Amino acid sequence: MDTSAFDADNSVSCRLxxxxxxxxKTEDCCLGIDEAGRGPVLGPMVYGICFCPISKKEELKGLKVADSKTLSEAERETLFQKLDDAKGFLGWALHILSPNTISTSMLQRTKCNLNTLSHDTAIGLVQFALDSGVQLKEVFVDTVGPAEKYEEKLSKIFPGIDVTVRPKADSLFPIVSAASICAKVARDHVVKNWKFVENxxxxxTEYGSGYPNDPKTKAWLLKYLDPVFGYPQFVRFSWSTAQTLIDSKAVTVHWDDDEEDGEKAAQRLANRSMLSYFSAPGGVTNPTQTHRFFTERRLKSLDTL
Structure with a gap:
């Protein structure tokens, strides 16, 4: 699978x-939706869809697709190649949600929780298929949240399409299993080829599975925690695992915002304000002392707005 479009800039999300x-485009089709990487604190979450004519369901079964979680990496790669080779009747699409996108969505002022983000991504992929001319009649989805509510939501957004939302849909419907394989293969590729912009x-790269309870993942998080700037963008910094480590191991700083007088609060608690890292002592900007965090992102101090 070619994920180079995402690899070129893994700070933003990408559709493949x-x-x-x-x-x-001419026959009634079914479509399956599934995701990979919902739980890990490291790397992206990938949503995948697969679609094919309803008349080709038996041919899809013949490819012997299965829930990606029950397969080895090598088995997933082999099955994905079979799916990709069946381009005469089967198509797929992916939406790779970068860790940065996930965390900023969850922590922005108008917060977007993971369920909402998942729903919006799935809806966007179904709309992509429709806009591409796929004649959708059936959609099968692995549930996120209560299945009945999700099914009702999707049915209202896509009237005329028979929507089925079920727990463990990836083990019940081959078209969802196919989507699961596509999503998991893409995530495996992206994680393996991750380019750290932080130099x-x-x-x-021995970070384990990426799940918070994995000892290798925990050790990696401790090793790469910068005491001031936190984690590289490979980490979902909105996850409680990362937040807890930042709170307990990183330097205590105060941000200036509308709700708190950061500079005065910092002085009162004998801590440094976050703004102090932008300037040299005395408040005079000194580019030679700028931390690499800013130079790598081409950030500069401004005198006026």
Whole structure:
């Protein structure tokens, strides 16, 4: 799978897709939706769809797709290649949600929780298929949140399409299993080929599964916690695992915002304000002492707005 479009800038989200088979534009089709990487504190979450004519369901079954979680990495790669080779009747699309996108969405002023983000991404992929000319009649989805409410929501947004939302849909419906395989293969590729924009030199790639309870993941999080600037963008800094480590291991700083007088609060508590890291002692900007966090992101201090 070619994920180079995302690898080129993994700070933002990215959509990838196969060609749309001509038969999917003329025959009634079914579509499955599933995700990979919902729980990990490291790396992206990937949503995938697969679609094919309803008349080709038996051919899809013949590919012997299964829930990606029950397969080895090698088995997933082999099955994805089979799916991709079936381009005469089967298509797929992916939406890769970067860790940065996930965290900023969850922590912005108008917060967007993971369920809402998942729903919006799934809806966007169904709309992408429709806009591409796929004649959708059936949609099968692995549930996020209460299945009945999610099914009702999707049915209202896409009237005329028969929507089925079920727990463990990836083990019940082959078209969802196919979507699960596509999503998981994409996430595996992206994590394996991750480019750290923070220039971490010979970064240790033994970060385990990425799940918070994995000892290797915990050790990696401790190793790469910058005491001032936190984590590289590979980490979902909105996850409680990361937040807890930042609160307990990082330097205590105060941000200037509308709700608190950061400079005065910092002085009162004998801590440094976050703004102090932008300037040299005495308040005079000194580019030679700028931390690499700012130079790598081409950030500069401004005298006026």
């Amino acid at each position: 897709s196969s060609i749309i088979p001509d038969v999917c 971490l030199a010979d970064v240790d």
